[in-house]
Amino acid sequence: MYEWLVPDAKASPAGNAQAFEMVTAGLDPGGQILDCACGIGLLAVGLAEAGFRVTACDASPAMVERTQALARAHGVEVSTRVCRWDQLPDQGWQDRFDAVLCVGNSLAHAVGRSGRRAALDGMAFVLATGGVLALTSRNWEQIRSAGSRLDVWDRLVERAGRKAMVVYSWQVPPSWDAEHHLQISVAALQDGDQLQVTTELLPIWPFHHEELLADVAAAGLSLAGSTYDATQPNYLVTAQRRAGLPT
Numbered sequence: 001m002y003e004w005l006v007p008d009a010k011a012s013p014a015g016n017a018q019a020f021e022m023v024t025a026g027l028d029p030g031g032q033i034l035d036c037a038c039g040i041g042l043l044a045v046g047l048a049e050a051g052f053r054v055t056a057c058d059a060s061p062a063m064v065e066r067t068q069a070l071a072r073a074h075g076v077e078v079s080t081r082v083c084r085w086d087q088l089p090d091q092g093w094q095d096r097f098d099a100v101l102c103v104g105n106s107l108a109h110a111v112g113r114s115g116r117r118a119a120l121d122g123m124a125f126v127l128a129t130g131g132v133l134a135l136t137s138r139n140w141e142q143i144r145s146a147g148s149r150l151d152v153w154d155r156l157v158e159r160a161g162r163k164a165m166v167v168y169s170w171q172v173p174p175s176w177d178a179e180h181h182l183q184i185s186v187a188a189l190q191d192g193d194q195l196q197v198t199t200e201l202l203p204i205w206p207f208h209h210e211e212l213l214a215d216v217a218a219a220g221l222s223l224a225g226s227t228y229d230a231t232q233p234n235y236l237v238t239a240q241r242r243a244g245l246p247t
Contacts, residue, residue, distance in 0.1 A: 001198050002040050002063075003159050004166055004186045010042065011159065013074060017046025023099060023134040023238060024052065031098040036085060036123060037106035041067030041078065048076035055093070057081040085110065085119035088126050096128035103136040105234070108204045112177065113215070116207065120219040127241040133221055135237045140206035142233060148172045164188035180204040212237060 003011070010016040017024070020043065024033070031052055035044040038056035044067055048054045056067050056078050064080050071078040081091060085102075100123045110116040123133055151168040158164075164186050171181040185199045207215075209228045216223060221239035228235040 001184065001186050001200055004157050004164050004188070005184070006042065008157075013042050013046035013049055013070070015046070016042040017050050020101065020103070020134065022236075023101065023132060024050070026132070027052070027098050032095060034097040034100045034126060035103075036088065036100055037102050037104055038067050038080075039063050039104055039106075041070040043101065043103060044078050045070045045074050045076060048078050049074060055079045055081065055097070057083050057088075057091075059084045085122045086115075088122035091126070093126060097126055097131055098128055099132045099134065100127055101134045103134065105136060105138045107135055107137060107212075108140070108206055109202070110205065111203075112205050113207070113211070115205070116212075117215050117218060120215055120221075124219040124221055124241055127221075129241055129243050131241050132224065133216070133239045133241070135212070135216075137209075137212060137235060137237070138206075139209075139228070139230070139233050139235060141208065141230065143170065144172055144176070144206065146170070146172075162188055176206060176208070180206055209235070 010019050029051055033047050033052045033054050035054065035056045038044045038058045040063060041056060044054050044056035048071065057080065058064050061082050064082050067078060068080055083091060102123060107116060107119060110119045127133060148171050151170065153166040156163045156165060167185045169183040173180060182202045182204055183199060184202065185197060187195050187197045190196050213223060216237065216239045220242055222242050224238040224240050226235060226237045
């Protein structure tokens with residue numbers, strides 16, 4: 001399902017890596033990067049193609065397998081691991097990472113604020129001093145203000161010669177702290193005029209932009225920047241690991 005949801009500009013490894021050049025431009029050639037919500041591996045493989053030493057992890061074994069397959073198909077080396085964010089400190093990596101990326105609106109899958117802070121603590125732990133953490137998020141203030149609803153995409157998505165329609169069903173409870181749900185349905189055209197419909201229900205724990213900044217600071221990281229704009233659907237937060245954090 002994931003391929004249908006990625007914006008066209010990020011639907012290839014090269015395009016995905018290019019979208020985060022503002023994060024990686026300051027890294028040394030061959031720098032070590034952790035993609036800690038790797039999904040199907042588009043970003044990890046793109047970064048490896050760009051010359052970085054890349055480690056990719058995800059809590060989903062199936063996602064990690066897809067990342068491995070994509071790396072093989074593109075002829076690059078990506079080290080992979082199946083683990084949750086809170087398990088990052090236990091992975092035994094010899095070196096800390098120059099950058100950790102957690103993109104694709106992944107952080108909202110951490111359970112509540114305690115889960116989110118545990119995730120950020122794990123990311124901060126594996127960063128080198130001065131290393132950069134990059135997070136992307138939906139604008140949850142905007143999502144919640146629109147309430148429960150159906151969002152039918154206004155175009156067909158085309159991937160590998162196939163076309164599909166994507167529908168989001170948002171289930172938004174009254175409280176910010178309650179578990180939210182996003183049901184995603186993809187109706188893909190098969191041979192002739194047949195449709196194959198795939199549906200997945202995702203649990204989500206949203207957060208205010210200000211809460212995310214406070215959680216980043218609580219992990220011992222110094223805010224480097226945020227692209228948050230109340231009128232825009234997504235934003236990027238970057239932060240750096242301060243000296244003196246536990247090793």
